[in-house]
Amino acid sequence: MAIDMSQFYQVFFEESAEHLAAMEALLLDLDVENPDPEQLNAIFRAAHSIKGSAGTFGFGDLADATHILENLLDRIRKHELGLRADMVDAFLEAGDLLRSMLEAHQGRGTVDAQQVEAVSARLRQLSADQPPVEAPATPEPPVATPSAGSKASAEAGGAVKRVFDIQFVPTEFSAKGDGVTLLLDELRTIGALEIISQPDVDAHNVGFWQCRLITAAALEDFSDQVDFVADNGAWRVSEDKSVAVNGAVAFGFFEDSPGVPDEDRGYGFFSAVDDRSVTDIAAAIDKTEDDDGYGFFEPLPSVPQAALAAEPLVEDDQEAYGFFAPLTPPPAVVPVVEVAEEGDGFGFFVPIAPSEKAGTVQVSVQPPPVPAEKPAPAPARTARRASQAVAAGDSSIRVSIEKVDQLINLVGELVITQAMLLQTTMRMEDQAPERLINGLTQLERNTRDLQESVMSIRMMPISFVFSRFPRVVRDLSAKLGKQVELKTSGETTELDKGLIERIADPLTHLIRNSLDHGIELPELRVAAGKSPVGTITLKAYHQGGNIVIEVGDDGAGLPRNKILAKARERGLPVSEQMTDAEVFNLIFEAGFSTAEQVTDVSGRGVGMDVVRRNIQAMGGRVEIESMLGVGTRMTVRLPLTLAILDGMSVAVGDQTYILPLSYIIESLQPQASDIKTLSNQARVIQVRGEYLPVVVLHEVFNLKSAWTDFTQGIMVVIDADGAKAALFVDALVGQHQVVIKSLEANYRRVVGVSGATIMGDGHVALILDVSAIAGMAKSNMQKAG
Amino acid sequence: MEAMTHGGAGAGEADLTVSEFLTFTLGSEEYAIDILKVQEIRGYEPPTLIANAPPFIKGVINLRGIIVPIVDLRIKFKLGKIEYTPFTVVVILNVAGRVIGVVVDSVSDVISLTPPQIRPAPDFSGSFDTKYIVGLASQDSRMMIVTDIERLMSSADMELIDSATE
Numbered sequence: 001m002a003i004d005m006s007q008f009y010q011v012f013f014e015e016s017a018e019h020l021a022a023m024e025a026l027l028l029d030l031d032v033e034n035p036d037p038e039q040l041n042a043i044f045r046a047a048h049s050i051k052g053s054a055g056t057f058g059f060g061d062l063a064d065a066t067h068i069l070e071n072l073l074d075r076i077r078k079h080e081l082g083l084r085a086d087m088v089d090a091f092l093e094a095g096d097l098l099r100s101m102l103e104a105h106q107g108r109g110t111v112d113a114q115q116v117e118a119v120s121a122r123l124r125q126l127s128a129d130q131p132p133v134e135a136p137a138t139p140e141p142p143v144a145t146p147s148a149g150s151k152a153s154a155e156a157g158g159a160v161k162r163v164f165d166i167q168f169v170p171t172e173f174s175a176k177g178d179g180v181t182l183l184l185d186e187l188r189t190i191g192a193l194e195i196i197s198q199p200d201v202d203a204h205n206v207g208f209w210q211c212r213l214i215t216a217a218a219l220e221d222f223s224d225q226v227d228f229v230a231d232n233g234a235w236r237v238s239e240d241k242s243v244a245v246n247g248a249v250a251f252g253f254f255e256d257s258p259g260v261p262d263e264d265r266g267y268g269f270f271s272a273v274d275d276r277s278v279t280d281i282a283a284a285i286d287k288t289e290d291d292d293g294y295g296f297f298e299p300l301p302s303v304p305q306a307a308l309a310a311e312p313l314v315e316d317d318q319e320a321y322g323f324f325a326p327l328t329p330p331p332a333v334v335p336v337v338e339v340a341e342e343g344d345g346f347g348f349f350v351p352i353a354p355s356e357k358a359g360t361v362q363v364s365v366q367p368p369p370v371p372a373e374k375p376a377p378a379p380a381r382t383a384r385r386a387s388q389a390v391a392a393g394d395s396s397i398r399v400s401i402e403k404v405d406q407l408i409n410l411v412g413e414l415v416i417t418q419a420m421l422l423q424t425t426m427r428m429e430d431q432a433p434e435r436l437i438n439g440l441t442q443l444e445r446n447t448r449d450l451q452e453s454v455m456s457i458r459m460m461p462i463s464f465v466f467s468r469f470p471r472v473v474r475d476l477s478a479k480l481g482k483q484v485e486l487k488t489s490g491e492t493t494e495l496d497k498g499l500i501e502r503i504a505d506p507l508t509h510l511i512r513n514s515l516d517h518g519i520e521l522p523e524l525r526v527a528a529g530k531s532p533v534g535t536i537t538l539k540a541y542h543q544g545g546n547i548v549i550e551v552g553d554d555g556a557g558l559p560r561n562k563i564l565a566k567a568r569e570r571g572l573p574v575s576e577q578m579t580d581a582e583v584f585n586l587i588f589e590a591g592f593s594t595a596e597q598v599t600d601v602s603g604r605g606v607g608m609d610v611v612r613r614n615i616q617a618m619g620g621r622v623e624i625e626s627m628l629g630v631g632t633r634m635t636v637r638l639p640l641t642l643a644i645l646d647g648m649s650v651a652v653g654d655q656t657y658i659l660p661l662s663y664i665i666e667s668l669q670p671q672a673s674d675i676k677t678l679s680n681q682a683r684v685i686q687v688r689g690e691y692l693p694v695v696v697l698h699e700v701f702n703l704k705s706a707w708t709d710f711t712q713g714i715m716v717v718i719d720a721d722g723a724k725a726a727l728f729v730d731a732l733v734g735q736h737q738v739v740i741k742s743l744e745a746n747y748r749r750v751v752g753v754s755g756a757t758i759m760g761d762g763h764v765a766l767i768l769d770v771s772a773i774a775g776m777a778k779s780n781m782q783k784a785g
Numbered sequence: 786m787e788a789m790t791h792g793g794a795g796a797g798e799a800d801l802t803v804s805e806f807l808t809f810t811l812g813s814e815e816y817a818i819d820i821l822k823v824q825e826i827r828g829y830e831p832p833t834l835i836a837n838a839p840p841f842i843k844g845v846i847n848l849r850g851i852i853v854p855i856v857d858l859r860i861k862f863k864l865g866k867i868e869y870t871p872f873t874v875v876v877i878l879n880v881a882g883r884v885i886g887v888v889v890d891s892v893s894d895v896i897s898l899t900p901p902q903i904r905p906a907p908d909f910s911g912s913f914d915t916k917y918i919v920g921l922a923s924q925d926s927r928m929m930i931v932t933d934i935e936r937l938m939s940s941a942d943m944e945l946i947d948s949a950t951e
Contacts, residue, residue, distance in 0.1 A: 413850045655834055701836030746883045747845065747854040748947040750835055756845060756852045764833040764845045764852055 009105075012057050014398065016102055019046040021467065024095050028470045032085050040077040043091070047073055050098065055179045056171070061116070062101050067182065068120050069094045072127045081127070090122050092471070161191075164213045168226050168235035180209070183225055190222060191215025401497065404457050411447070411454045412739040412758070418447045419760035455644060458498070462540045462549070463491035465504045469511055469538060476515050483522050483533040484515060490540035495547045495640055502618055503549070503638065506611040510551040510634050511536060513608065518555030518632050528629060530554065546620075546662055547640055552633040558584050558626040584624035588612040619754075647738045647757070649765060650716065650729040653703040656765045658738055658757055659716060659727070663770040667716040667732060675710050685726045687717055695773055696728045700752060705730055720774040727773060740767065752776065803897045806922075808929055809876065809889040812864035816889075817896065817922060817929040822878050826892055829873035839944050846886065848877065854945060857888040861943075864890075880935040885945060887938075896929075898922050903931050 023046040026039050047070040054062035069091065075081045097111075097119045104111045166187070170180050187193045192214045199207025213222075226235045422440050425432045466488050477484040495503075519525075519534035526532050539550040560583050567574040567586050574586070588608050615622050620638035639645060639662065647658035666687075674686050675694065683694040694715070698705035707713040707730055715726040738757035743750060743766070754769035806817035832844030832855045841861035845852050855875060859867050875886045903920035917937040922929045939946055 409850050416847075416850075701834075703834065703836070741850070741852050743845065743852055744947070746852060746885060747835075747945060750838070752836060756833075758847045758850065758852075762847055764847050766833065766835070766845075 009057060011398070012053050012059075013102055013106055015053065016050050016062075017099070019050050020095050020099050020102070022046050024092065024471055025467055027088055027091050027095070028474060030083070030088060032083055032088060035076075035083045037077065040073070040083075044070065044073040044077050055182065059101075059105055061111075062098065062105070063179075063182065065094070065098060065101065065116060065120060067186075068123045068127075069098075072123050075127060087126055090119070090126055094119050094123060161214055161216050162239055164215065164237055164239055166209075166211045166213055166222075166226060166235075166237045168209050168230040169207060170209065170230055184211075186225055187211070187213055187215075187222060190217040399457075401458075404454075407454050407457070408739070411451045415447050415451055416758055416760065416762055418443055420762055423761060456494075458496050459494040459640075460497050460500050461492045461494050462500065462503075462547070464500050465507060466491050466538060466540070468504070468508070472508060472511060473515065473536060476512060477519075480516065481521060482515065482519050484519055484536055485533050486536050486538065488538040493540040493542060493547060495638065499547075499618055499638055499640075502614065503636070506614045506636070507538075507549065507551065509608070509611045510636070511538070514551055514553040514555065514632065514634075518553035518557075520556050524556075542640070543637075546637045549636040549638070550633055551636075552631060554631040557628040557630055557632055558587070558624070559628065560584075563587060580626070581624070584626055587624070588622070644737050645740055645757075645767070646735070647767065648716075648735050649733040649759070650697075650714070650727075651731045651733050652697045652701065652729050653705050655701075655703060656733060656759065656763070657697070657729075658736075658765050658767040659718070660767065660770060661735065663718045663720055665717040665719050665724070667714050669713075670710050670715050670726075672711050685715060687715075687726065690724070692717065692724050692726045694726045694728055695776055697768075697773075698728075698730075700773070700776060718770050718774060720771040723771075723774040725774045738765075738767070803899050805895055805897050806929070806931065807876070807895055808893040809874070810891050810893060811858055811862060811889055812866070815893065815927055815929045817898070817931045818876075818878075818934040820895055822880050822934050824877040824879045824884065827875050827877060827886075828871060829869050829875050829888060831869075842944065843888065848884065848886070851884055853877065853884050853886050855886040855888060856938075856943065856945065859888065859890065878934060878938065881939040881946070883938075883945070885938055896922075896924055898924075898931070906930070 023043050026043045026046070030036070030039055030043075047066050051063050051066035051070050054060075054066060072081070072087070073091070076083050076087070097115060100109060101111050101116075103109050184193065184195075190213075194212045194214075196210040196212055198209050215222075222237070226237055418440070422444060425437055425440055469488070470486055473484055473486040514536050519536070520528070520530075522532035525534060535554050537550065537552040539548075539552070541548055560580060563583050563586050564574055564576070564578075567583075567589075570589075572586065572589065574583075588611070612622055615636055615638070618638055620636060623635045623637075624632065625635070626632040639660075645658075646661040648661055648664055649656050649658050651657075668687070670685055675683055676686070676691075677683050683696075684691040685694050686692075694710075697703075705713075710728060713728055713730050714732055715728055716732070717724065717726050736759075738759075740755045741757055743753060743756045750766070752769050752772050753766045754772075755767045756764050757767055759765050805820040807820045807823050808815055808817045810816070830846060832846045834844045835842060835854075838844070841857050843855040843857050845854050847853075857867065859865075869888075872891075873888060874890075874892050875888050876892065878885050878887055902924075903922045906915055906918045906921050908915060917933050917940070919931040919933050922931050937943065
């Protein structure tokens with residue numbers, strides 16, 4: 001069955017990127033002195049998952065690189081090696097390398113082979129730094145645990161070397177790719193490997209493999225790796241103990257079963273059976289001759305032909321041999337067992353098979369002892385599986401953003417249609433049947449709920465962005481020789497996915513800026529009476545209809561005089577009278593940098609202007625507050641989403657416009673005495689002792705207004721990026737959440753309009769571009785002045 | 786589009802290609818446009834005004850959630866009698882990746898034309914600049930101006946699309 005793997009590549013890329021991100025976060029969080037085993041395991045699992053899927057998808061280079069990383073991680077998590085800070089660095093570096101390899105596979109950028117080699121060499125060297133602790137120190141493999149015989153034999157033999165029989169059927173991909181080769185290489189590194197049988201090379205090695213490994217390593221050390229190349233459950237690793245009663249019989253059984261090797265599924269079953277059976281039998285026999293133990297096996301033979309044989313077995317308390325005899329003939333059991341469980345926890349399901357297949361035998365008697373019989377291996381294994389599944393599966397799905405947008409659009413349409421229906425019904429007044437009205441009211445509630453839920457699909461916690469900064473801070477502070485602690489808060493604050501993606505770069509830049517310019521070197525900090533460790537705070541919270549993200553530092557603060565001097569040098573119009581905010585805003589000018597020397601972090605004069613432009617493009621703004629010697633705080637304000645907006649609808653003539661609520665400070669009905677003119681052209685209004693320029697919307701937009709008399713209409717005081725103005729409109733209509741639609745999709749940009757929306761009656765209302773309108777006021781004033 | 790670029794001249798297989806055209810009237814003139822550019826035809830409803838737009842841009846309407854600008858070609862071509870009645874027709878076009886509504890006096894019918902039926906237009910001072918005219922076609926006693934509506938709508942003087950310099 002050939003599947004085009006490329007269709008899954010995207011998923012692989014995304015998953016791997018996620019694993020890498022998780023790994024990085026864990027690494028950064030790791031306490032080197034006293035690492036949390038759970039975290040180590042989680043890091044290992046992340047690497048392991050990447051390796052596994054990289055192998056599956058045929059990205060050999062990725063699999064190879066991760067393999068080395070994984071080996072080292074594995075040894076650390078098993079306490080064979082102690083964790084050291086330089087290892088964390090190496091891991092982070094390896095993570096970066098993997099990320100760039102992933103990107104290269106996605107067609108972005110290339111990977112430097114030398115770098116790959118360097119990182120691999122470093123990891124290998126780290127791995128070789130300390131001799132591995134002898135095998136006994138490693139945790140006892142779960143399969144071996146219940147089997148007293150295995151311990152006994154190991155101890156009796158006086159050697160730690162053990163013999164494992166490994167059988168597996170590789171998946172098509174690992175067989176055709178490097179999977180199997182990798183596995184074999186890997187096995188060779190931990191012990192002497194003898195390949196007993198291998199499938200036809202012509203058939204790309206797809207088929208049944210049987211090897212024998214003599215090693216000091218524990219089963220767990222390589223069983224996972226076998227699991228990776230093998231089809232679901234189609235692998236088996238068992239310890240071959242000649243001491244153990246009937247391993248030979250078990251093998252005989254396998255080798256004898258004819259025709260099976262062609263069937264992958266069959267192996268899944270057999271490996272599982274045997275895996276358990278060998279150990280179980282060993283356990284059963286090595287322990288006291290336990291009736292219950294045999295009872296456990298008893299239901300197995302209850303396949304039709306074996307039904308008779310089964311009966312005496314129980315009563316006679318015979319040795320386990322009886323068990324195998326009936327097993328061999330009935331391949332009929334195979335599918336049942338296989339379906340019931342993918343090999344694990346086989347024992348539990350045994351009773352099911354007969355009860356379905358042959359109800360004639362008294363199956364019901366025996367099940368209870370089963371859990372008691374072998375509690376150790378099965379739960380341990382399933383628990384591990386379950387935790388892996390949780391880690392990998394998560395409770396989310398991936399959906400393309402277009403689909404979500406389409407959904408949002410459709411729901412918007414539904415809301416409008418619903419509103420239209422409601423209006424029409426209302427117009428019918430008394431003639432409208434009550435049931436219709438009730439139904440429509442319910443529809444209204446439902447659509448509103450639906451709209452809210454659909455909108456929330458796009459919302460993501462900002463931790464998606466914040467999570468990258470610990471790394472940025474770590475790397476940069478090391479590079480700059482500074483000691484910096486990053487504190488974040490409000491990571492769960494949600495905002496639109498589109499914004500999340502776009503805010504990442506500007507925020508990174510602000511943080512780099514704080515690190516480079518803000519935080520001083522440790523000695524300077526100490527001299528200034530501060531703690532040598534600087535703090536960068538990253539905070540997100542909701543405020544009104546906005547999300548506010550603050551990047552603060554307790555560094556040197558912005559040097560006002562220096563900025564002013566620099567601005568003069570560059571010929572910018574500045575004066576000593578400028579407020580601090582105005583002076584600080586100068587650093588957003590293109591090409592402006594106060595860094596005395598260009599470092600590789602910043603100071604090239606690019607960036608802050610881009611930051612501001614990007615934030616403005618998102619409908620947001622940046623403010624800077626700073627105090628010399630105390631620190632700097634940059635505040636980014638963004639709308640919650642690009643798709644909806646809280647707006648105030650205002651009427652001008654017969655037209656309705658939407659004003660974004662976040663820009664509105666207040667609205668008032670002016671007194672005639674409040675309004676003055678400048679040079680008989682520009683008008684200003686006095687609001688609480690402040691003179692604000694007046695923008696008359698119907699004049700700006702050439703509309704017929706209901707009111708030409710200012711005292712009849714409403715003045716809406718707006719604040720756009722610090723520029724205040726009073727906007728004269730006929731009336732305030734109401735407050736809505738509106739869905740922003742692009743005007744430019746089918747039309748051109750319109751000055752003073754930032755977009756459009758559709759009102760409840762199906763009409764289009766334009767959304768005013770408050771900054772542009774405030775700008776108009778300014779230019780009016782300048783003309784007049 | 787293809788049918789239009791054939792122009793009047795040329796022979797061969799292309800001559801046999803029949804294209805369908807939607808015809809509409811503007812004043813006393815009859816125009817034909819490629820039917821594949823037409824998305825739908827609907828009645829006129831008062832659009833939302835756009836500030837400081839040229840007079841022939843009536844505004845924007847909501848077409849099932851999309852904001853669509855409405856152009857009144859009668860105003861653009863100064864055809865005098867401009868009336869908006871319940872029967873005024875808006876042809877919704879899909880041109881240059883955009884959706885644009887065009888107000889016309891009336892829509893006549895859909896006709897089939899082969900490239901030889903479209904004759905090159907002489908230099909004449911019609912409402913359209915000749916560069917938007919594919920040619921002239923006649924059927925029965927009617928003469929139709931076959932228009933490259935895509936080119937017309939994306940032209941700078943329609944002011945529908947941001948020009949690069951803006």
